[in-house]
Amino acid sequence: MKNAEPKAIFLKDYQAPSFEIESTHFTFDLYEEYTLVTSILKMKQTQNQPAPLELNGQDLELMWVKVNDQILSEDQYALQDESLTIAALPDDFTLSIQTKIKPQENTALEGLYKSSDMFCTQCEAEGFRRITYFLDRPDVMSVYTVHITADKSAYPVLLSNGNLVATQDESDGRHSATWHDPHKKPCYLFALVAGDLQHIEDTFTTMSGVDVTLRIYVEPQNIDKCDYAMGALKRSMKWDEEVYGREYDLNIFNIVAVDAFNMGAMENKSLNIFNSSCVLANPKTATDATFQRIEAIVAHEYFHNWSGNRVTCRDWFQLSLKEGFTVFRDSEFSADMGSRTVKRIEDVSLLRTAQFAEDAGPMAHPILPASFIEISNFYTLTIYEKGAEVVRMIHNILGESLFRKGSDLYFERHDGQAVTTEHFVKAMEDASGKDLSQFRHWYHQAGTPELWVSDSYNESAQTYALTIKQTCRDTSETDIKKPYHIPFAIGLLDSAGKDLTLSCNSSAFNDATQVINVTQHEETFEFEGVKTAPVPSMLRGFSAPVKLNYDYQPEQLMHLMAHDSDGFNQWDAGQTLATSVILSLSQDVLAGTDLKMDENLLAVYAKWVAELSDDLAKQAQMLSLPSLAYLIEQQPQAQVHALYTARTFVKQAISDKLHNEFNEIYVACQVSGPYEPTHDAMAKRTLKNLCLQYMIQAQSKDYSAIAQTQFEMADNMTDQYTGLSALVNSNHQEKAQKALASFYEQWKEDVLVTNMWLSLQAASDYIDGVAGANALLSHPAFDIKNPNKVRAVIGAFAGQNLRHYHAQDGLGYNWLADRIIELDALNPQIASRLLGPLTKWKRIAQPNSSKMKQALEKIASRGNLSKDVYEVVSKSLAD
Structure with missing residues (x-):
């Protein structure tokens, strides 16, 4: 590479800060051409030996520096590209700094920037250094007072953290607002918003009787899209009180939507x-999936008030301390709000498809990484989703009561502190009395463990033995993988499909599901009193984030699908059977032999479509085929087009065989009356619309008129968008193009709906490859400076349209490389996150693998790569 290699930062080099900031006072003078930021920091040294003060800063114009009201001359400080260093400071002092910044030119969208006509901030992880010179690290916590001035007509709303303590009209049509946050916080939690905004307002009374004002601020055209998010916020506050005993701690809570x-x-x-896409919704403009996503994200951010804000990270290596714990909390909240089985299926599907791929790729890292070059690259599924699974395993090992006792101790012991993952695990140990020493390997070892399971049944002794061997691939952080502590939830079914009462290694258990603790590289567990050979139901509820290798026979999988009391494993058995069938057919595709549909799989789908079940959302999951992205992860050298052809054949065969039954369910699941985002109504629509997706694939009957009618007559976006999607992803392209034009004309003034329209086309099998993607890039609705639009087109094409992205001519890879190079100059974070599809080059079969590598090399050959892109590309090529 032409770049000078950026330096890695190592956890082992962590040192506590030499200074603390007792109080922080900011004045922000907002103007159209620039912003003046004036800081007054009351500081003191924390070390016995005096040290120079090195402040972080990036893209700042320094106006002046004062120590105890004395302006420093240029020879009294050292100013470099990303730092300001001051030597010979007293033990206690007041540091004042003024900087000039240009938010309107900040395309990186870090620090203070403008979104449309609104000033807003994003400071996590290291964005605050783009605002002023500061100790931009999470273990420096301070009490903040923020004074904002701006033109009143353009920016009538001025917001920051904490409580509003003063407002005033200034001269020349300007006004000011002063906010004070009494809780110490690191600068990454600082926020400022100024704009012409409207809001809705509600109240929540906490369990101790305090009334909290709740407000959601939006641009005027979006004021009718806030009600659902407000309800989700109130549900989150109530749940956190009931489940974790956590109460909100200020008199006001504000949310702002930013495009x-x-x-x-x-x-x-x-x-x-x-992000406006994560908070704005009404029935006409948002789908059921959007409503569910909003509820989960509102809950996640609110839950951070304790698991992230009141107790925060000591350093960025500890990112999963707050994110993993909070993802677990929001997942449990969503499970309580809807179907627990379906929520678990959704979470595990994401984990297996995307996080396991991350574990298998060049960016694999432990949830407590040992080093990084750019921290923004570690906002990963490993930190979030795998981190949540690690917390879930602690919950599985301790049980609900002891886990709650541990979380209470954690919050009480560390309130107002910046701590590490070790503090969290230690609180769980101390509260429960359980030894989690071996469990800590989950924090320090990368990769996805694999379990290799064999079994035997002794008819005369009536015992059933299960031998479990664990392995994990080599990764860069350690030469020798120590055995993990894996909670392995298991049930045994008899021939009638009933759960057996388990007795393992002479210890009797009353529950049909037992969690056995796998702690050795290989060990055997023996179950006694088993009168007939059982069918094992393993990893119930997906009790650990591992890959399971066991030679299930088709009849065993069908037995589990029919009888397993664990809803997740019932679904997983069907996915395992379908995956096996598709993988086998893909080999027939490569061999050029005729494809023949598996009758067992057809019978399974016929059973699940025969009548409506008690859980319609779960029934929709049972009828869904494994995604192409998941199937790709099941092959060490994936033949993408063979897998695509095989999966398409299976879906076509199911559609042709069962289209009448799908139509009957489609009719039965029509929802009458006004749209409601309730669990039951959403479940009906989900199953109905899945059936439509099957029906329109049928070759023996034309169902396009039904899809077109649903699109034209729908009174809600879920049904309208699904009708459009069914047409777009079918052979009925003349109708599809007319529907796309009609949809755009109807919604072209709504940014979020237009993004959905872009994404649908970018991800469609029927798009004209790279040429079609380029047409979307040149459409007036696209703006490469807007991350949501980038994700809608570039992200959707490379991440979801796997047929065209993996075209054997390599044009898809080259196209993505060009987009990343272009974006790196504008927004390195977004550019880096788009690299994921290229980093998997070693997992894709030739000749595509070499062409993916060439695309990475094209990016690498460019000069001046950001740290974000440099780190991912260099690791991908070195892997």
């Missing part, structure tokens, strides 16, 4: 800033 935002949302203390 240009790198992330989903940000948990800034008392002023959550949300």
Whole structure:
């Protein structure tokens, strides 16, 4: 590479800060051409030996520096590209700094920037250094007072963290607002918003009787899209009190919706800033999936008030301390709000498809990484989703009561502190009395463990033996993988499908599901009193994030699908059977032999479509085929087009065989009356619309008129968008193009709906490959500076349209490389996150593998790569 290699930062080099900031006072003078930021910091040294003060800063114009009201001359400090260093400071002092910044030119969307006509901030992880010179690290916590001035007509709303303590009209049409946050926080939780906004307002009374004002601020055209998020916020507050005993701690809680935002949302203390796509919804403009996503994200950011804000990270290596724990909390909340089985299926599907792929690729890292070059690259599924699974395993090992006792101790012991993952695990140990020493390997070892399971049944002794061997691939952080502590939930079914009462290694258990603790490289567990050879139901509820290798026979899988009391494993048995069939057919595709549909799989689908079940959301999951992305992960050298052909054949065969039954369910699941985002109504629509997706694939009957009618007559976006999607992803392209034009004309003024329209086309099998993707890039609705639009087109094409992205001519890879190079100059975070599809080059069969590598090399050959892109590309090519 032409770049000078950026330096890695190592956890082992962590040192406590030499200074603390007792109080922070900011003045932000907002103007159209620039912003002046004036800080007054009351500081003191924390070490016995005096040390120079090195402050972080990036893209700042320094106006002046004062120590105890004395302006420093240029020879009294050292100014470099990303730092300001001051030597010879007293033990206690006041540091004042003024900087000039240009938010309107900040395309990286970190620090203070403008989204449309609104000023807003994003400071996690290291964005605050783009605002002013500061100790931009999470273990420096301070009490903040923020004074904001701006033109009143353009920016009538001025917001920051904490409580509003003063407002005033200034001269020349300007006004000011002063906010004070009494809770100490690191600068990554700082927030500021200024704009012409409207809000809705509600109240929540906490369990101790305090009334909290709740407000959601949006641009005026979106004021009718806030009600659902407000309800989700109140449900979250109530749940956190009931389940964790956590009460909100201020008198006001604000949410602001922002169109240009790198992330989903940000948990800034008392002023959550949300990507507009994660908070705005009404029935006409948002699908059921959007409503569910909003509820989960609102809950996630609110739960951070304790698991992230009141107790925060000591350093960024500890990121999963707050994110993993909070993802577990929001997952449990969503499970309580809807179907627990379906929520578990959704979470595990994401984990197996995307996080396991991350574990198998060049960016594999432990949830407590030992080093990084750019921290933004570690906002990964490993940190979030695998981190949540690690917390879930502690919950599985301790049980609900002891886990709650441990979380109470953690919050009480570390309130107001910046701590590490070790503090969390230690609190769980101390509260429960259980030894988690071996469990800690989950924090320090990368990769997905694999379990190799064999079994035997002794008819005369009536015993059933299960031998479990665990392995994990080599990864860079350690030469020798120590055995994991794996909670392995198991049940045994008899020939009638009933759960057996388990007795393992002479210890009797009353429950049909037993969690056995796998702690050795290989060990055997013996179950006594088993009168007939059982069918094992393993890893119930997906009790650990591992790959399971066991030689299930088709009849065993069908037995589990018919009888397993664990809803997740019932679904998983069907997925295992379908995956096996598709993988086998893909080999027939490569061999050029005729494809023949598996009768067992057809029988399974016929059973699940025969009548409506008690859990319609679960029934929809049972009838869904494994995704192409998941299937790709099941082959060490994936033949993408063979898998695509095989999966398409299976879906076609099911559609042709069962289209009448799908139509009957489609009719039975029509929802009458006004749209409601309730669990039952959503479940009906989910199953109905899945049936439509099958029906329109049928060759023996034309169902396109039904899809077209649903699209034209729908009174809600879920049904309208699904009708459109069914047409777009079918052979009925003339109708599809007319529907796409009609949809755009109807919704072209709504940014979020237009993004859905872009994404649907970018992900469609029927798009004209790279040429079609380029047409979307040139459409007036696309803007490469807006992350949501980038994700809608570039992310959807490379991440979801696997047929065209993996075209054997390599054009898809080259196209993505060009987009990443272009984006790296504008927004390195987004550019880096789009690299994922290229990093999997070693997992894809030739000739595609070499062409993917060539695309990475094309990016690597460019000069001036950001740290974000450099780290991912260099690791991908070195892997």
